[in-house]
Amino acid sequence: MTNFCSIKDVEDPAGWIKEAIELKEKxxxxxxxxxxxKSICLLFFxxxxxxxxSMQKAAYNLGIESFVFNLNSEGWQLEFxxxxxxxxxxxxxxxxxxxxxxxxxxxxxxxxFATLTHKQDDYQEKILSQFVKYCSVPVINMESATSHPLQSxxxxxxxxxxxxxxxxxxxxxxxxxxxxxxxxxxxxxxHWSNRMDYELVLTHPKGYELDPAIVGNARVEYDxxxxxxGADFIYAKNWSxxxxxxxxxxxxxxxxxxxxxxxxxxxxxxKFMHCLPIRRNVIAMDAVLDGPDSIVIxxxxxxxxxxxxxLKQLLNIK
Amino acid sequence: MTNFCSIKDVEDPAGWIKEAIELKEKxxxxxxxxxxxKSICLLFFxxxxxxxxSMQKAAYNLGIESFVFNLNSEGWQLEFxxxxxxxxxxxxxxxxxxxxxxxxxxxxxxxxFATLTHKQDDYQEKILSQFVKYCSVPVINMESATSHPLQSxxxxxxxxxxxxxxxxxxxxxxxxxxxxxxxxxxxxxxHWSNRMDYELVLTHPKGYELDPAIVGNARVEYDxxxxxxGADFIYAKNWSxxxxxxxxxxxxxxxxxxxxxxxxxxxxxxKFMHCLPIRRNVIAMDAVLDGPDSIVIxxxxxxxxxxxxxLKQLLNIK
Amino acid sequence: MTNFCSIKDVEDPAGWIKEAIELKEKxxxxxxxxxxxKSICLLFFxxxxxxxxSMQKAAYNLGIESFVFNLNSEGWQLEFxxxxxxxxxxxxxxxxxxxxxxxxxxxxxxxxFATLTHKQDDYQEKILSQFVKYCSVPVINMESATSHPLQSxxxxxxxxxxxxxxxxxxxxxxxxxxxxxxxxxxxxxxHWSNRMDYELVLTHPKGYELDPAIVGNARVEYDxxxxxxGADFIYAKNWSxxxxxxxxxxxxxxxxxxxxxxxxxxxxxxKFMHCLPIRRNVIAMDAVLDGPDSIVIxxxxxxxxxxxxxLKQLLNIK
Numbered sequence: 001m002t003n004f005c006s007i008k009d010v011e012d013p014a015g016w017i018k019e020a021i022e023l024k025e026k027x028x029x030x031x032x033x034x035x036x037x038k039s040i041c042l043l044f045f046x047x048x049x050x051x052x053x054s055m056q057k058a059a060y061n062l063g064i065e066s067f068v069f070n071l072n073s074e075g076w077q078l079e080f081x082x083x084x085x086x087x088x089x090x091x092x093x094x095x096x097x098x099x100x101x102x103x104x105x106x107x108x109x110x111x112x113f114a115t116l117t118h119k120q121d122d123y124q125e126k127i128l129s130q131f132v133k134y135c136s137v138p139v140i141n142m143e144s145a146t147s148h149p150l151q152s153x154x155x156x157x158x159x160x161x162x163x164x165x166x167x168x169x170x171x172x173x174x175x176x177x178x179x180x181x182x183x184x185x186x187x188x189x190x191h192w193s194n195r196m197d198y199e200l201v202l203t204h205p206k207g208y209e210l211d212p213a214i215v216g217n218a219r220v221e222y223d224x225x226x227x228x229x230g231a232d233f234i235y236a237k238n239w240s241x242x243x244x245x246x247x248x249x250x251x252x253x254x255x256x257x258x259x260x261x262x263x264x265x266x267x268x269x270x271k272f273m274h275c276l277p278i279r280r281n282v283i284a285m286d287a288v289l290d291g292p293d294s295i296v297i298x299x300x301x302x303x304x305x306x307x308x309x310x311l312k313q314l315l316n317i318k
Numbered sequence: 319m320t321n322f323c324s325i326k327d328v329e330d331p332a333g334w335i336k337e338a339i340e341l342k343e344k345x346x347x348x349x350x351x352x353x354x355x356k357s358i359c360l361l362f363f364x365x366x367x368x369x370x371x372s373m374q375k376a377a378y379n380l381g382i383e384s385f386v387f388n389l390n391s392e393g394w395q396l397e398f399x400x401x402x403x404x405x406x407x408x409x410x411x412x413x414x415x416x417x418x419x420x421x422x423x424x425x426x427x428x429x430x431f432a433t434l435t436h437k438q439d440d441y442q443e444k445i446l447s448q449f450v451k452y453c454s455v456p457v458i459n460m461e462s463a464t465s466h467p468l469q470s471x472x473x474x475x476x477x478x479x480x481x482x483x484x485x486x487x488x489x490x491x492x493x494x495x496x497x498x499x500x501x502x503x504x505x506x507x508x509h510w511s512n513r514m515d516y517e518l519v520l521t522h523p524k525g526y527e528l529d530p531a532i533v534g535n536a537r538v539e540y541d542x543x544x545x546x547x548g549a550d551f552i553y554a555k556n557w558s559x560x561x562x563x564x565x566x567x568x569x570x571x572x573x574x575x576x577x578x579x580x581x582x583x584x585x586x587x588x589k590f591m592h593c594l595p596i597r598r599n600v601i602a603m604d605a606v607l608d609g610p611d612s613i614v615i616x617x618x619x620x621x622x623x624x625x626x627x628x629l630k631q632l633l634n635i636k
Numbered sequence: 637m638t639n640f641c642s643i644k645d646v647e648d649p650a651g652w653i654k655e656a657i658e659l660k661e662k663x664x665x666x667x668x669x670x671x672x673x674k675s676i677c678l679l680f681f682x683x684x685x686x687x688x689x690s691m692q693k694a695a696y697n698l699g700i701e702s703f704v705f706n707l708n709s710e711g712w713q714l715e716f717x718x719x720x721x722x723x724x725x726x727x728x729x730x731x732x733x734x735x736x737x738x739x740x741x742x743x744x745x746x747x748x749f750a751t752l753t754h755k756q757d758d759y760q761e762k763i764l765s766q767f768v769k770y771c772s773v774p775v776i777n778m779e780s781a782t783s784h785p786l787q788s789x790x791x792x793x794x795x796x797x798x799x800x801x802x803x804x805x806x807x808x809x810x811x812x813x814x815x816x817x818x819x820x821x822x823x824x825x826x827h828w829s830n831r832m833d834y835e836l837v838l839t840h841p842k843g844y845e846l847d848p849a850i851v852g853n854a855r856v857e858y859d860x861x862x863x864x865x866g867a868d869f870i871y872a873k874n875w876s877x878x879x880x881x882x883x884x885x886x887x888x889x890x891x892x893x894x895x896x897x898x899x900x901x902x903x904x905x906x907k908f909m910h911c912l913p914i915r916r917n918v919i920a921m922d923a924v925l926d927g928p929d930s931i932v933i934x935x936x937x938x939x940x941x942x943x944x945x946x947l948k949q950l951l952n953i954k
Binding site for chain 3: 349350362365366367368370371372374375378388391496594595596597598599600604607608614615616618619622
């Protein structure tokens with residue numbers, strides 16, 4: 001594996017889940033690794049709580065030195081276009097930034113959200129792909145325009161921990177949100193879930209269809225109640241529209257899609273999941289989040305579990 | 319001790335001062351502790367120089383890994399209200415933020431200033447108390463709406479170092495300032511001083527009365543000159559009004575309260591203290607700050623001394 | 637050596653280059669040093685990529701703990717004037733800030749760019765000189781108003797690595813840029829080059845003359861093509877005007893000064909250098925930067941080489 005940009009970089013997801021849990025248990029038992037002499041730059045174009053802190057903690061646990069760099073506020077505005085005459089607002093080209101950082105660090109992790117205005121730029125991963133192209137060290141995706149594999153890897157680890165049947169029914173449900181959000185988390189959840197042995201159901205209002213190539217074998221069900229029936233896991237998430245004409249827009253805020261205790265009662269006592277941050281009483285009611293079947297904190301804790309595994313593999317930590 | 323939010327969390331302040339000085343001397347002699355495997359998140363809602371850097375240095379000295387998180391610029395805007403429908407500007411609820419951070423770190427330190435507009439929120443410690451409520455690991459107050467115990471602990475260590483008599487006369491004096499400042503430092507200084515064996519005097523213009531419950535046994539003297547007479551320590555500080563009708567307001571900028579060499583001459587060659595940052599020639603004249611009796615740099619240095627003691631206790635560092 | 641503020645702080649630049657390369661090779665072979673117990677504060681008033689990250693990495697490589705402090709966004713606005721009545725926007729005086737940080741850390745590194753509006757302030761190094769005056773620990777210049785010695789030290793190391801003749805012809809060429817930039821990099825390059833055994837040529841349009849005291853023995857050539865003829869190294873850089881009447885202004889954006897493959901063809905297959913960030917197709921064409929003679933990434937890599945040497949000397953790392 002040379003990068004960790006999507007599940008395509010992972011040959012054996014099930015094996016990784018097993019190894020990641022073993023690594024977590026080893027660190028809990030024996031404490032952090034000794035300093036490895038290796039280092040990573042964590043490059044942020046966007047806000048973050050879990051990703052930032054879990055990556056730093058995972059690096060620490062493995063004896064890797066992490067250096068946080070908030071590029072927008074601490075560095076120079078980057079240019080990603082090829083052949084551009086840089087006489088405008090951008091001060092540094094990705095070619096030099098990537099080249100220099102590659103000579104300083106053993107890996108580069110990047111967080112760069114979707115524009116939600118330029119579908120082609122987003123789905124061609126304009127920013128992440130340029131880092132991959134110009135970095136000579138491994139690149140880690142800390143949420144790109146269209147995917148968030150560290151999140152989804154943590155999600156799979158969480159489902160593995162809580163599942164009570166060999167092939168659980170896993171439901172990804174859209175839920176309302178006041179602002180337009182990227183499709184990255186939903187995309188990656190579908191990417192990864194398609195590789196697992198799940199009965200996978202995707203439910204959302206009409207108009208929120210996701211990329212069919214990503215939806216894969218998931219069954220699409222427009223009736224949220226039907227989707228919830230007998231589910232073992234409910235994964236709530238908002239996303240904005242994917243369709244060309246309304247790309248990145250909020251086409252509905254239908255409050256009837258909020259996750260309530262009544263809807264959870266339709267399930268097979270399903271565990272409730274969300275990537276966080278979550279808007280309470282908009283995405284899901286307090287009673288769901290504060291109830292005994294919410295596993296969102298454990299899920300967020302597995303962001304360290306997944307990050308540790310990725311860092312260990314990419315930086316070849318022994 | 320489960321948290322360090324105010325002096326109420328400290329059973330034996332005098333014993334702590336002694337231990338803190340011993341710990342400081344041990345580290346000066348033997349160097350920093352080996353890495354403990356423990357970690358802390360330093361969460362800032364507000365600017366800081368001493369608190370930020372002294373906490374980081376204290377953690378380093380004890381082999382604790384510290385992770386700085388500037389929540390406003392690096393993270394998500396937090397919601398502190400219970401039961402709120404989060405369809406506005408806040409993206410993440412303290413319940414999840416505190417839960418997640420508690421699962422990542424061995425302690426959480428928080429800096430969140432007073433609003434100075436909502437007295438009830440401030441004096442009920444709306445933000446800090448929510449962290450205490452929802453964190454499952456120790457919480458450290460790095461200056462809250464109404465108190466700054468790490469500062470006051472450092473202040474007491476400083477007085478202990480410089481006092482020449484068993485029961486020194488310690489004077490907390492209001493001084494003018496162009497902007498409205500919280501009462502936190504003054505409050506905590508009074509809190510802690512009340513537990514020490516001081517002749518404690520509080521002096522300020524009428525209208526700057528502090529919470530009587532906090533003033534405690536301090537004698538209030540409205541004549542600054544009388545207050546200074548025979549003092550062993552002058553602690554200068556500005557604060558805004560506490561009284562309901564003018565809460566958080568600047569009700570006087572009376573320049574006659576600036577600390578001058580002439581006023582210092584009324585004392586028993588008192589040491590001059592201030593928590594810093596200090597506005598020169600407004601709070602105190604250059605000649606006071608640059609004179610031989612100013613101990614503000616030593617006092618600021620003891621921010622490491624006090625932070626080390628708190629971290630060692632709360633994280634159970636051996 | 638008590639500070640590293642300019643080449644004047646370095647007795648034997650050639651010896652330092654040799655030692656710096658040896659130190660680099662030792663670290664590449666043996667890995668980072670063990671933790672020294674020493675620490676440094678990296679204080680930024682301005683953006684940075686290479687300086688920030690190379691200093692952090694160099695400190696890590698030497699077992700020095702580095703603490704980054706973005707003063708404008710994380711701390712208090714500093715006052716640098718003596719005797720000022722601080723009733724305006726500045727909250728803390730350099731006297732206290734420097735005093736406190738000196739008591740916390742073994743060295744202070746500062747980045748504070750030129751105003752480009754107040755020539756006297758800039759060329760008297762108003763900010764850096766106040767740090768030097770009030771810090772009681774070594775001060776390191778991470779680019780001041782008029783000089784950038786860590787960059788120039790790296791530049792000399794790079795030239796040493798690539799030179800094919802004992803006395804190479806080294807050309808510092810102005811190139812166009814849309815915004816006004818400081819003279820710091822050009823100044824320091826001239827400072828250091830004057831101490832090396834180079835045939836040193838400075839070329840720029842009329843109106844971009846630099847301080848004659850700094851130009852020293854460099855030959856000034858207003859015809860860029862003549863300057864490039866037979867050159868072994870081309871160092872491109874933009875700077876704004878130094879002359880009093882137009883200080884800090886862009887007096888020409890003459891595009892004929894952009895470094896092109898055609899101009900590089902006039903040289904003795906010169907290596908192309910730039911401190912970065914570089915505006916592509918403005919300072920130099922893509923074909924130059926992407927060609928086989930561009931050494932800008934290696935040059936940026938030597939920012940770690942130079943920083944390591946400076947830190948090792950100033951903090952007396954064994």
